[in-house]
Amino acid sequence: MRTFHAGFEADHLPVRVRLGAGIRHEIGAEMTALGLSHALVLTTPNQAAQGEELLAALGPLAHGQFSKAAMHTPIEITEAALAAACGADCLVAIGGGSTIGLAKAIALNTDLPQIVLPTTYAGSEATPVLGQTANGAKETLRSPKVQPEVILYDPELVATLPIGLTVTSGLNAMAHAVEALYARDRNPLSDELALGGLRAFKEGLPRVVADPGDLPAREATQFGAWLCGTVLAQVGMALHHKLCHALGGSFALPHAETHAILLPHSAAYNAEAAVGPLAPVAELFGGSVGGGLYDFSVALGAPVALRDLGLAEGDLDRAADLAVSNPYWNPRPIERDAIRALLQHAWEGARPQ
Numbered sequence: 001m002r003t004f005h006a007g008f009e010a011d012h013l014p015v016r017v018r019l020g021a022g023i024r025h026e027i028g029a030e031m032t033a034l035g036l037s038h039a040l041v042l043t044t045p046n047q048a049a050q051g052e053e054l055l056a057a058l059g060p061l062a063h064g065q066f067s068k069a070a071m072h073t074p075i076e077i078t079e080a081a082l083a084a085a086c087g088a089d090c091l092v093a094i095g096g097g098s099t100i101g102l103a104k105a106i107a108l109n110t111d112l113p114q115i116v117l118p119t120t121y122a123g124s125e126a127t128p129v130l131g132q133t134a135n136g137a138k139e140t141l142r143s144p145k146v147q148p149e150v151i152l153y154d155p156e157l158v159a160t161l162p163i164g165l166t167v168t169s170g171l172n173a174m175a176h177a178v179e180a181l182y183a184r185d186r187n188p189l190s191d192e193l194a195l196g197g198l199r200a201f202k203e204g205l206p207r208v209v210a211d212p213g214d215l216p217a218r219e220a221t222q223f224g225a226w227l228c229g230t231v232l233a234q235v236g237m238a239l240h241h242k243l244c245h246a247l248g249g250s251f252a253l254p255h256a257e258t259h260a261i262l263l264p265h266s267a268a269y270n271a272e273a274a275v276g277p278l279a280p281v282a283e284l285f286g287g288s289v290g291g292g293l294y295d296f297s298v299a300l301g302a303p304v305a306l307r308d309l310g311l312a313e314g315d316l317d318r319a320a321d322l323a324v325s326n327p328y329w330n331p332r333p334i335e336r337d338a339i340r341a342l343l344q345h346a347w348e349g350a351r352p353q
C-alpha cells in the first residue's frame with residue numbers, strides 16, 4: 001500500500017491527445033481547427049510509404065514530404081528538412097522517436113506547430129525534450145518550443161511495428177515508468193502515471209505479441225506509451241537511463257533493445273534502496289523486481305543479452321567507466337564494481353538475483 005506524499009509541483013504544457021482506430025484520418029480536421037493549411041509530412045526512409053498515404057489523404061492541405069529522419073536527430077538532416085519546410089505552416093510526423101525528434105528540431109528553429117502520429121512506444125511525443133547530434137556529439141535540451149501540440153494515437157499505425165520492436169519499444173517505455181517511481185522529484189501524479197503505464201503494458205503487451213493486429217490491445221499499449229512518455233517529461237531519470245545513454249552513445253547500440261535488456265538489471269540494482277517506491281513493480285511482476293521484469297521480458301521473447309547486440313566483452317570495463325562518470329542522481333550510490341558486475345550480467349543475459 002503506497003502512502004500519499006503531499007506537497008509537490010508539476011508543470012504541464014497544453015497538449016491535445018486523441019486515441020482511436022483510424023484517428024489519422026482526422027489530421028485535416030485538426031489542421032483546420034488550428035487554422036493550418038500547409039503540412040510538411042515527416043518520416044524515416046523505412047516509413048516513406050506511410051507518409052505518402054498521408055500526403056495523398058491531405059490533398060490540398062499537403063505542402064510536401066521529407067523522409068530522411070534518422071536516429072539521434074543528426075543536425076545535417078535537420079538542416080535539409082528546414083529547407084523542405086520553407087512555406088509549410090505545420091509539421092506532421094508519422095513514426096517513432098527518430099521522426100518525432102526531427103519534427104522537434106524543426107520546431108525549435110521555426111516554431112511550426114507539430115501534429116504527431118506515434119508508431120512506436122518510445123514516448124518522445126509527450127516530452128518537451130530534444131536529443132540531437134552535431135559532429136558526433138549528442139546534446140539534449142528541454143524547451144516548450146519542441147513539445148508537439150497535437151498527438152494522434154492510431155492503433156492501426158502501430159500494428160505494422162514488427163513484433164521484436166513492439167516488445168523492445170514497450171519495455172523502453174516501461175523503463176521510463178520504473179525510473180519515475182523512484183525519481184528524486186517524484187510526486188503523487190507521477191506515481192499514478194507511472195503505475196498506469198506499467199499496468200497498461202503488463203496487460204497489453206502479451207496480447208499484442210499473441211496477435212499483433214489486436215487493435216484494442218494496441219490501444220492499451222499506446223495508452224501506456226502516453227502515460228510513460230508523460231511521466232518521462234515530469235521527473236528526472238536515474239541509473240538506467242544513464243547506462244542506456246552511455247552504451248547507446250559510445251557503442252552505437254540500438255535504443256529500444258538496449259533499454260529492454262538493461263531494465264531488469266538496473267531495477268534490481270536499485271531494488272533494496274527503493275523498496276517502497278518499487279513495491280508495486282514487485283507486486284505487478286510477481287515477487288522480485290529485477291527477476292519479475294526479466295521473466296516478463298523472456299516470456300515476450302525480448303533480447304536479454306548485450307552480447308547479442310554486438311557489444312564485445314572487452315568493452316565492458318570502458319562501459320562501466322562511462323556509466324559512473326558524471327552520474328545522474330540515483331537512489332543507490334553508483335559503485336563502479338557493482339556497475340561492472342551489473343554490465344557483466346546484462347552482457348551474459350543472466351537473470352538478476
Ligand code: NAD
Pocket residue numbers: 044045046047070071072073095096097098099101119120121122123124125127129130131157158159160161162165169255256
Ligand atoms: P525509431 O523512431 O528510430 O524507429 C526505429 C525503426 O522502426 C525506424 O526505421 C522506423 O521507421 C521503424 N518504425 C517505427 N514505427 C514503425 C511501424 N509502426 N511500422 C514499421 N516500422 C516502424 O525508434 P524509437 O525507439 O521510437 O526512437 C528512438 C529515438 O527516439 C532515439 O533517438 C531516442 O533518443 C529518441 N527518444 C527521444 C525521447 C525524447 O523525449 N526526446 C524519448 C524517447 C526516445
